[in-house]
Structure formats: structure tokens, C-alpha cells
Amino acid sequence: MSGFLTALAIMAALAILLGAILGFASVRFRVEADPLVDKIDAILPQTQCGQCSFPGCRPYAEAIAGGEADINQCPPGGEDGIRKLAELLGVDFKPFDEGAIEVKPKSVALIDETTCIGCTLCIQACPVDAIVGAAKQMHTIIASECTGCELCLPPCPVDCIQMVPVGTTVANWKWSYPVIPIKAVKA
Amino acid sequence: MEANTDARPWRDIVHNGLWKQNAGVVQLLGLCPVLAVSTSVVNGVSLGLATTLVTTVSGAAVATFRHTIPNEIRNPVFIMLIAALVTCVDLAMNAWMHSLYLVLGIFIPLITTNCIVMARAEAYASRNTVPEAALDGLMMGLGLTGVLGILGGMRELIGRGTLFSGAELVLGDIGHALVLHVVPPAFNYQFLLALLPPGAFFGLALLIAGKNYLDARARKRASLPAATDNETVSA
Amino acid sequence: MSALFRFHGGIHPPEFKALSNGTPIATPPLPARFAVPLSQHLGNPAKACVALGERVLAGQRIGDADGRISAAVHAPTSGVVSAIGPHAVAHPSGLLQDCIVIDSDGLDNWCAPSPLPNWQDAGDDEIRTFLRDMGVVGQGGAVFPTSLKLGVNTLEQLIVNGAECEPFISCDDRLMRERAGEIVDGIRIAAQLMRPRTVLIGIEDNKPEAITAMRAACAGSGFEVVAIPTLYPSGGAKQLIRILTGKKVPHGVRATDMGVQCFNVGTLYSLKRAMMDGEPVISRILTLSGDLARPGNIEARIGTPFAHLLAWAGIQPDSEGVIMGGPMMGFDLPSLEAGVSKASNCLIAKSRALFPPRPPALPCIRCGECASVCPAELQPMDLYWFAKAKDLGRAQEADLFDCIECGACSYVCPSQLPLVDFYKFAKDEIWAAERDKKAADRARMRHDFRQLRLERDKAEKAQRLAARATPAPASSAAPDPDKAAAIRAAMARAAEKKAEDSHAPAKTPLSDDAKRAAIEAAMTRAAANKAARESAVSTAAAPGDEAKRAAIEAAMARAAARKAAQGAAAGAEAGATPVAMPASPSQPKPAIDDAKRAAIEAAMARAAARKAEQGVEVGAASAAMPSQAKPAIDDAKRAAIEAAMARAAAKKAERDAAQKGDN
Amino acid sequence: MHAPYIARPSTVSVIMLKVLLALLPAIAVSVWFYGIALLVQLSLASATALLAEAAMLRLRGVPVAPFLKDGSALLTAWLLALSMPALGAWWLIVVATLFAIVVGKQLYGGLGNNPFNPAMVGFAVAMVSFPAQMAHWGMPHGPLDSAAQLAWIFSRELPAGLSLDAISMATPLDYLKTQLLLGGSDIASLKQAPMFGHIAGVGSEWVALAYLGGGLFLLQQRVISYQAPLAMLAGLTALAVPLWLWQPAHYVDPLFHLVAGATLLAAFFIVTDPVSGPTSARGKLIFGFGVGLLIYVIRVFGGYPDAAAFAVLLMNIAVPLIDQLTRPPAFGKRKRTKKAGQHA
Structure with missing residues (x-):
């Protein structure tokens, strides 16, 4: 019986000790930033x-x-x-919800400067300040900064903004992935 | 019980444990005993059932105390709980199935460290009600038992040409009658690779592949339009 | 003779040089139309400086260099600018690029040459500008603007690249054989500008005639012509530098930082023509080879359509496309309408006999042949593996960008893998990813800044508002606290004017009490008027009685006014507290101010009321009903005036009465 | 078609053919000493390999013809047949070849993708699973004629009056190991046993020399490079020499180790396998040396009489690491520790 009690005591002491260490560690070494x-x-x-x-x-x-x-x-x-x-x-890949998106080519907005009335509404909508212009002045888009978000389209009262796909030029042309004929054949 | 009104969670638990989240071929938890003791059906199933007992009771126990266990030291507490249970199982097997106990050896106490027990305690039992946790433990254990049984059968059959050898260890002398010699003993058949650890890896790999194949086929069937079914019917 | 070094790897492809190097450099007839690309060099394309329809002369500058890394382009012949815009160019993508199209007038009139005769005395900047405006660029393949390579004036070795290691190509060979003198003049210029300790001219030993010619031209100059073993790609700048000097210039390090610079013989030739003869780069030597009736080398004007040259050389009907450049590093020409550019060194008409199709590719067996021939000392099979798996990060770690795309690995690959294609793919993907990342980072920055700006603007606006609100605060009990407060203040001011004793406690009049007070005040007014009239009449008719009666009436009016004021005060005492309280929950801080202000106003109003009380006419202050604010003021004023008049009249009447009594 | 437009006319098939060619002398010598049993094994292995390869390619949905023509499956089969005992039962070689092709090669993705040498995988499987069968080594000019050999391979039937012991014998390596384990006398007296020839096994030493000849042919043809074989022999010698000098009675001489068993076959035909070996020159040296060391360690201190297969498989595992550590710096760059050093 005393052996049983000794074992119990030792185990309990160990458990308390280890628990204390773990508890301390979880407080002390908490990962702070995210x-x-x-x-x-x-x-x-x-x-x-x-x-x-x-x-x-x-x-x-x-x-x-x-x-x-x-x-x-x-x-x-x-x-x-x-x-x-x-x-x-570390989660499973999850496709877009059906019909939720249509894949669009990368585009930039273009303001039809003959139609623009200089209302500045698009300037206020642009999340990256890629539109320059002032009230009653014609606006224009800095194409290199435009992210193609289309947020400027809805506010325009005269619908003078359209999205123009960025075409391939020699500067951004990419060598395509090589096709090895043998891989293409599939039963 | 309130869950009776909605049978879904119970069915999900069963499905997860036996198939979708199967401990042996999906979560790949507790590989150590899976690979080591699955040399025969009897060994595999015995250890599987022992593990099932532990997962079930430990799940219930953890779920019972889940509100009283401090978060910081939950793991040691879980381990204590599980260790106590395993000790019980260990002593019980030693008492009532001594010959099997000798065969399974260290792997009975090692159930304590079997990841699946700990994983379910941490991931499921500590967040769910007692009956749910117990069922989850039971199903996870049975899922593992199934894999162990099939793997043991494969290895036994290929390695020695027998099935259910060692049944006497569990059932006593009547067990002898159960042993199936698929290849007659006279042939002295043996394919050691299957019985050695590499065989366990090959076998497990085949089981995983088979499970994935079945899943893929099921998915394909599900996504195929009904037209294809009609075609098969008319054909 | 200096000792030669070896670079790692290298291959010995069949040479095919005899196809084209046997005949002298020819000059084909000029075509009717030229397409001069604006981008014939590394860096920014040139900017067209001629107008549509403008007549140009041969050698006239038609495109200005745009920025530091750029070069000018010139009209190859005289004629009319017939188009400026996208046109087929020699680029593997087949995409169009801006070109200036010139319709030849057939006269080939030249503009006056503009050499730089005093170049020895000219400053670095002057020489650079001159070369840039003359359109001198490297003709070895990279077409790097030469002006930028001359900026160093101490150098250990100046390397002249006459190796020309690619099969088929023999333009440098012929150039060295026939125009060695001019090349050496060019070397002299470069040597004077860069002051190298030694000048080494590396020529592969499969060009003995060129070596002889160059040795002869170099006699006495101190320049050393070195015959190097034929091994592809010894014509790569880094490889040639290694062979001749033993130095290994790693990727990302400038050769000049290691005391070496390398020029192609063609570049030095055009350098000489520009500096000494004032002739801009409007032509270059070009090898026409492969499946042609008359292969050979020609001096081709820039912008000459390839179709014109190939037709002149007799392209065979069975040829299957044309390679631009050598067979190791060239590419399929997507359009024969494109014009010769400064980078065009060779055109090879393909035929099945010359270029049999490769056997089908098999997987890489890691035989390591590619690594053993790689001049960049890379592990091409690893690069291939990473590029194939699109594991671009690891490809980059494995020094993908050190690859010079020489094609040696692919040449020896027993699995017949198009290795270089994979490297080009991976490089382009990495570039694109980097571009995207930069764009995303910029967008993120701009967005964050915008957010910051909006926050700031908002904060500033709020501050301005607060500042404006301070002098005119409000009690929120009234629908428009500002207005009410303003009115009240005005009332208080008006009352204050009349106030003579501000210390006495008084009550703010309100609603019913105020109304009543107003009515009473009106009654007092009427009484006072009557009294005054009567007293005036009585003064005239019956002074004694009249005066007495007036005095009595004035006293009665006084009493009534006092009574009215007291009634008003009683109502105000009850109403004053609820006025301030409801304001506190919505605007705690201003509410306190409001309460305070309201208290002050109330005090002022009280003072006014007290004053009014003293002076009989109560109406002034007591008329302060929000709903009738404005009329109330008038009324109060009028009442006050009338009260004053009544007072005066009463006094007068009293005095008169007293006088009468005295009399 | 893209650059380069020209290519050296060398193909995988040519490489494999040359290796097969280099094996011919050894096959000839073996047949001379041991009879046609080896030819039977070769045919069985070849047929199984080609069928298994074709079936697996089909299953994987890959075109069959170009991959069958590359000769790699045939080479695996030949190497396997040459390393297995010629008098093994027919199903032994079939099972081993099936494992080699199906598990060792195709399951990993086929040609070029197998991390382990397929032939050695097959050999290891047979060795581990059927240790008894794998000990049936024939004796040179043994008592069985061709017909009897065939009968024995296919039906396990021996001519009357002959026992298993009469037709097979232990290999010298096996014999030495067993005898030394049993506490047998010194090497010199053990070497008096009938299976010993001039240097190593009687007969088998000549086969080994034929491997050497084939290997030199491959070196001359530049199909293989010298680093891996040389390093492997060096590794073996590096352990064998000091131990032999220390206790010549207990540790057999290095020359014996170099010629005995599968040493030379492994040196020129196994460790030179490009797919499962490292690619850089330094990597090949490390790989070969490691194989040499392991062969000696397993032979002398391990449980199996010969060790080439296990040594090669063990080192195969290390190949990615070796490749990573021995990647030479790019042109003009210093060691890749440069960056780390700069920051440190």
C-alpha cells in the first residue's frame, strides 16, 4: 500500500511540476505579433x-x-x-464560388478625355490615387499605377471611363512553358 | 436528448471516424503501432480494439472535464488521463489475455503516446459534449481497427499464406480452428518482405491509394451529370 | 604571347562556316522600302524625330536617344518617311514594335558627315553624347549602347572579341579579313579612351585568315592578336575574358570592376566609322547562310527587309523558315518583313537536311552531361527540374540568372530536352513576378498613403468645425441651439445696455409667465401713456387734480410692473434647470459649456429683468419667448422706450405737480 | 523548334545500348563457367521487365514505345539477372524483376525519376524475402548439364542421385563469413576451400575481371565517368587495408574484397547509374566512397554475405543531400557560403 501511495505522490508531484512548467511556458513564450x-x-x-x-x-x-x-x-x-x-x-485549396467571378485579363482604366466633365468623382473613388485632375478640369489616369480595380467606373456620371486590357508588348512578353511532345500524349 | 432531433452530427462522427478522417489511412496517426503490429489480422485487430477502448473512454473523460481543465496545462492533463486508462488496459490484457499480451508487448503501453488518442482528445473531445466525444473516440478507434485488420490480413496472407493465425491467443483453444491456411502449410510458403517493416509500408501505401481511388471515383460519379447514369442503365 | 586559360565545359558543334566565309562581303541592291526599328539596342527605344512624309537623307538622324541607356537611329538611305508605328521586327515573340518606314527615292543621297575630329581632346561626356547620337551599340549580340561602356579610363585589359564561335556565322571573320585596318583604328580609339595596359584580340583558331589579317594590321601597335582554341561558346564575353585573362566575371558584376572590358570587332569598326568618318551606324555586316543559292556575307543597310536579302541570296523553295542569329542561340524569324537591325548578325535558311528534327524528348536521366559542358558552371539538370516544376524560387537560388543561354546543355542532352526553353521560361516568369510584386507594393503604398491622407483630412475638418463652433455654442433644448443661443445673447446684450445694476439677483422669464408679464407690461404701457396724456391735458386744464391723479396712476403702474416681474421670476426658476440638463448626454463637453453659458445668460437676463423691474417696464426681458424672439425684442425695446417715456412723463408730472403745489 | 537548332546525336538508347554491350563479356564468361542457366535467367528477367514496363506505362497513360525503346528496363533486367544466383527458381527472378520495375522504377515516375537503383531494389527484395533461395549459387562447371539446369530452374527437380548441396555451393564471401562466425581458423587455411580461386572465387573472379573490362570500355566511351567507380573501390580499400594489416588472419586481404562478389559489377555498372546517383564530380566521389565503405562494413560486420545492393540503396537515399552540398559555385562565384559569410 505504501508503494502505491509513493507512486501516486511521485506522479502527482511530477504532474504538478510539469504542469507548472508548461503553464509558465505558455504564458511566458506567447507569440505576440501576428x-x-x-x-x-x-x-x-x-x-x-x-x-x-x-x-x-x-x-x-x-x-x-x-x-x-x-x-x-x-x-x-x-x-x-x-x-x-x-x-x-495550411488549408485546402478552395475554388471560387460558382459564377462568383469571371476571369478578366489585366486591364487599366482609360478616361475618354473628350467626355470627361471634371467632376472628380472618380478621383475620390480611386484607391491608389492613380487619377489626376481637378474640379472642372479634365482627368487622366496614370496607367502605370492603375490596378484595374474598376472602382472608378460606377461613380462616373458620364460613363467616360472604360477598362482597356493590357496587351502583350515586347517589354512584358514571356517565353511560354515548353511543350515536350511526349508529355502531351495521354491515353 | 436534443441531438436526436438532428441525426446529422452523429452520422458525421461515424462517417469521419470510419472513412473520411480515418486515423490509419487519412490522418496517418499512430503509424508506429500500425506498422509494427499489423503482421496478422489477430494482432492488428487486438491492438486496434485496445486502442478503441482507450480512445472512447479518454474521449468521454476529457469531454467531461473539459471545462475544468486549465488551457495552459491541458496536454499534461490529457496525457495523465490517457496514461491511466492505458495502464488499466495493459493490466487487464496481462491478466486475461496473457499470451496476446506477450505478442503485442510494448505496443499496449505505447497506446498512451499513440497520436490518435491525443489528437482526438485535443481536437475533438476537449470541445464537444461527452456522448459526442465518446462516439468520436469509438469511431476513430474502429476506423483504425479496420485499417489494422485489413493491413494485418494483407501482410499475413502475402507473407505467410495464412489468415487469423494466432486466434488462439485471444479465444483460447477454439481459436486454433479459426486459423485459415490459404496456402497449404506443406508448401512452406513465405514472403518475408510482407512481414518485415517494408511490407507494412507497402501495404499501407496500397490502402491509402485504394482509399483515394475510391474517393476519386465517388467524386467523379457525383459530379457526372445524370445523363451518364442513364447511359449505363440503358446499356 | 600570354598564357591561355580554360573556361569550364564548352562544346564542339559542327561549324558550317565554310558555307559563307569563302566570298567577300557583298553589297546587295537597296530595297524600295526600309523598316528601321526604333528599338535596336538595350534600354529605352529611340524617339522618332522626323515627321510623317518628311524627306530624309542617308545618315540623317531620325530617332533621338531617349535617356541615358539608349541610342539614336538613322535613316539608312534617302527617301520619304512613309510610316511611323508598329511594324514587324526581329523578335521571337512576333510582336510588332515601333519602326520608321522609309520609302527610298533610289538616289541614296547622304547628308554631310559629322565626325568628331578632335576626339582625343574631347571630354567623356562629349564622346558619350556623340556615340549615342551616332547610334553606336555593341554588335556582338547584346546591343548595349557603346557610349556607356567607354566611361572608364583605366583598365588592365581591353579585350577585342573576334572569336565568333557560333556555327554558320562568319560576318566578323569576313570583316576582320577585309577591314582589319579600320577595326584596328577602332581599337586605337577605344584604347586611347580607356587606357588599358594591354589589348588582347581573341580570335578562334578556325579563322586563320582573319588572324593573319589582324596580325598584319596590328603590326607595331602593341595590340596582341591571340589565337584561341575553337570551342563554343568562347565568343561569350565572359568566356573570352576568362580565356584571355583568367578572370571570371560573375553574374551581376561589371567587367570594368575587374579591370577588363570587352568589345566586339564589329562594334569597334562602327566606332571608327562614327568617330573618324562621321558615319552613323546605318549598316552592318550580315551573314546569309543555310539553304541558299548564294550564301555569303553582305553589308546590309539597317532596315532592309529580310525578305529582300533572302530573295537576293536565292532562298530555296524547300527551306523551312529562317533563323535569326546562330543555330545555338538564334530564334525563328516570325516575319520576313522585319528589317535588319544593329543586332542582326546572321540569317540561316533552314532545311531538313541542315537541321534534322530532334528525336522525341525523354525524361532527364541526370547523366550530368549538361553540367559538364556548361560554361557558366551551373547544374543545368537542376535548373531544368526547378523550371519544369515552376519552382522559380529554387531555380533562382540555383543561379538561374547566371545562365547565358548558350544552348550547350541542350546540344549535348541525350534526352533531347529543350533545356534553354525552360530557362527562358523561368527567367521571364521571374521577371514578370518581380514586376507584379513591385506594382503590388507600389499599389499598397499608394493605398496606405491614401488612407492616411483621408484620415488626416477628416481629422483636420473636425478640428476646423470645432474651432468654429466655440464662440457660438448652444443649448440643445431648442431645435436650433446655435440660433437660439445667438438670439438669447442678443437679447441679453440688449438688456444689458439698459442694466444699471447687474448685481441684483433676477429670474429668467419664460412661457406663460413671460406672456403674462408682456401683457402686463403692455397694460402698464397703456396706463403710462394715458397718464402722460392725461397729465399733459390736466396740466393745461386743471393742473392740480390732474397731476395728483397721474402720480397715483404711475405708482399703480410701478406696482403692476413689479408684480409682473415677480411672477415671471417664479416661472423662470422652475424652467432654468431643465434647459441645461438634456444637453449633457449627447455632447458632454460642449454641454457643460452650454450649461455654463446658459447660466451666465440667465444671470444677465435676470439682471436685465431686475433692471426692468426697477424701471417699471418689465416687458423687455420678460418678452423673451423663443417662438416670438424677434418681435419680442422690438416689443421689449418699444416697451422700454415707452416705459422710459412714461417714467419721464410721470416725473415731469410729479415735478409739475410739486411746482403747482409750491406755487 | 527552338534554339539550339543543332544537337549532338546522342540518345538515351545509345547510352543504354553501350552499357548492355559492356555487359556481354561478363555474360559470356559466366556462361562458360556456369552453363546456360544465366541465359535462362537473363531471358526471364528481360521478358518480365519489358512486360512489366509496358503494362505500367499503359496504366500511367504514357506512350509505351519510346520508353520501351530506351533500353533502360532491359538494362535493369540484365543487371538484376547478373547479380542473382543463376540457379535460382524461375519465380525468384520474376518476382525480383517485377519489384524492380514496378515498385523501384515506375511507381516513382519511371525513367529518370527513381531515387533508388531499380535493379538493386529488386535484388534487395529477393534477398530479404527469400534468403534461402538466394544462396543457391552454382559451382563452376557443375554437375548439371543444360537440360538439367533448365529442369531445376523451372520445376526444382534434380537428376537422380544429386542433392541440392551437390549442385550449389556457398560463395567465398558467404563461406568466410560463416566460418569466421563459427570461430573458424585463420583466413589462410579457410582459403584452401574449393570455392577459392587465385584471388577470390574460382570462376567468379574471371567474371569479375570481365566486368572490369566492360567498365573500362564504358569509361573509354565516356558513358560513365571515373569518379564513382574509383571512389567506391577506394572506399572499400580504405577499410580493408588497415584491418587486414592489423589482423591478417581475421580480415581477408583487400584484393579479395575488390574482386569477390559483386564489387566490380557494382563499381562499373551500379554506382555509375546516373539516375539514382549524384551529378557533380565531387558528389560522385562522395557517393562512391560511401558505397565502398558500406560494402565493407556490411560484408564484414553485417548480417548479409554480400552488400553491394544495400550499400547502394543506402547511399541512394543520401543522393539529394550530396547533390545539394556539392553543387559547384556558378561561374566566377565563390562558395555558396559567401552570402552567409558576408552577413556573419
């Missing part, structure tokens, strides 16, 4: 288009990190973006 948001934000395409229903890429990143948003809400990021997010977060 760099996850930054990592997610780095994957997002920064179009700031709000198609994810969040007011920008970072809020969406925060929502994903907080478990409030799914990873498949960013159409500009494409499936590639979802894949990267899935990999980062």
Missing part, C-alpha cells in the same frame, strides 16, 4: 478593388487571418492566389 496578416497581405494583389467585400486588401488579409473570411474571395488574385493562400494557411 505577422500572418502581413504574409497574407503580401500574397494579395493589392488592387484594393473591394471585390472581397472588404475595403481593401489589408482588411481582407486581417479578416482571413482572423478566420472571418474565406480564401476564395479575391478574383484579381486568381486561382493562383488562392493556392498560395491555401499553402500559407
